[in-house]
Amino acid sequence: MHRFSPPRLIWLLVFLSTACAAIVAAQRHRVEAAxxxxxxxxxxxxxxxxxxxxxxxxxxxxxxxxxxxxxxxxxxxDTFNDLLVSGRLVPTSRPVNADGDGQLFVCPDAGLADRIRRAAAARFPKWGEAQPAPAVVLGPDGKPTRLPGTPSDLAKYGIGLxxxxxxxxxxxxxxxxxxxxxxxxxxxxxxxxxxxxxxxxxxxxxxxxxxxxxxxxxxxxxxxxxxxxxxxxxxxxxxxxxxxxxxxxxxxxxxxxxxxxxxxxxxxxxxxxxxxxxx
Known part of the structure; x- marks a missing residue:
């Protein structure tokens, strides 16, 4: 009865794969050691x-x-979703203008309102003044920040650290x-x-x-x-x-x-x- 002997090709593949694994392990060791x-x-x-x-x-x-x-x-x-969930950005029932367009949001924190203003200017395309904004954020100073969508639409967008x-x-x-x-x-x-x-x-x-x-x-x-x-x-x-x-x-x-x-x-x-x- 003949004993089974794997083909030489299999042994060669095992050797090559082991050698490759050893090389990768050695490279990682050198990097981590340094x-x-x-x-x-x-x-x-x-x-x-x-x-x-x-x-x-x-x-x-x-x-x-x-x-x-x-x-x-x-x-x-902080994302717009974080602001809504935490109550730092408060929705109102008031529209943005007399025509009933958009929705007004209030941010009682002056520093946060300024951060929203800077993030909107840096991250979103400028929203034309003649075009009704979907949402406007009012800070304590009364300055409006026009957003290209409601905070719910922009839920996953950040406003910075x-x-x-x-x-x-x-x-x-x-x-x-x-x-x-x-x-x-x-x-x-x-x-x-x-x-x-x-x-x-x-x-x-x-x-x-x-x-x-x-x-x-x-x-x-x-x-x-x-x-x-x-x-x-x-x-x-x-x-x-x-x-x-x-x-x-x-x-x-x-x-x-x-x-x-x-x-x-x-x-x-x-x-x-x-x-x-x-x-």
């Missing part, structure tokens, strides 16, 4: 939850976490990591505004929320190039490192390969730890 710096980042929403649950100020909670090893805080852009919170984080010696969503049909103009807003608020890196990086189709590479140029744009042309790009491990984000290509060597691997893993 880059041992680690950021321990907490999401701002989680920090707020801890502070609220313990009945202590946000600042005190950040100090405690910093003493425990925290190095950075991930701050997400909270400068006050970012300032607090940095004054405590912690770093800011921006978290940005990719809204439907994000243009190069919107992507540029979102990235520069993060840089101007002191962010050292950016991690995109959800399953997409920032940009829509061909604008993904344009957005990645904007991120690559943040050092020069924020520092007035001086040679400064750009914001790093965080590629999330074990998660597929559309456009990730383009950002990794453009942003080398300013790419950090991000490993998300679940609450159960921290207990």
């Amino acid at each position: 880059n041992k710096a680690v950021h321990l980042v907490a999401d701002l929403a989680d920090v707020r939850s801890i502070a609220a649950g313990e009945g202590v100020p946000l600042k005190q909670t950040l100090i405690r976490l910093q003493r425990a090893g925290l190095t950075a805080v991930a701050v997400s852009e 909270d400068a006050e919170v970012c300032g607090l984080i940095q004054r405590l010696g912690l770093q800011v990591v921006a978290r940005v969503w990719n809204p439907p049909g994000a243009t190069e103009r919107l992507a540029r505004a979102a990235i520069l807003d993060a840089a101007q608020n002191g962010a050292v890196g950016i991690i995109f929320n959800g399953d997409q990086t920032l940009g829509w189709r061909e604008s993904v590479r344009e957005a990645a190039n904007v991120l690559r140029a943040t050092g020069d744009e924020v520092q007035g042309g001086e040679s400064q490192p750009p914001l790093w790009y965080g590629t999330v491990e074990f998660t597929q984000q559309a456009g990730d390969s383009i950002y990794k290509e453009v942003m080398q060597p300013h790419v950090l691997r991000v490993h998300s730890i679940l609450s159960a893993e921290m207990d």
Whole structure:
């Protein structure tokens, strides 16, 4: 009775695949050995939850976490949906004009109203004065901000980072990591505004929320190039490192390969730890 012997081709394929795996593992080991710096980042929403649950100020909670090893805080852009849900943007039953067009919204916070105004100017096409706006936001100063859609229509669109919170984080010696969503049909103009807003608020890196990086189709590479140029744009042309790009491990984000290509060597691997893993 003959003993089965695998064909030599199979042994050759096994050898080649093992060799390739060993090469990849060796390359990863060299990269990780040369880059041992680690950021321990907490999401701002989680920090707020801890502070609220313990009945202590946000600042005190950040100090405690910093003493425990925290190095950075991930701050997400506020979206129009966030503003509506939290009651910071209040809908009224009043139309925008006497003809009954559009809907009027009120923002009682002067700083937030100004942030909405700046975001609308930077991220959306200018809405013609002669054309009735679908929505208008009034701040405490009575200045109107015309929007190209209602806040519900723009629910997934961001208005930038909270400068006050970012300032607090940095004054405590912690770093800011921006978290940005990719809204439907994000243009190069919107992507540029979102990235520069993060840089101007002191962010050292950016991690995109959800399953997409920032940009829509061909604008993904344009957005990645904007991120690559943040050092020069924020520092007035001086040679400064750009914001790093965080590629999330074990998660597929559309456009990730383009950002990794453009942003080398300013790419950090991000490993998300679940609450159960921290207990």
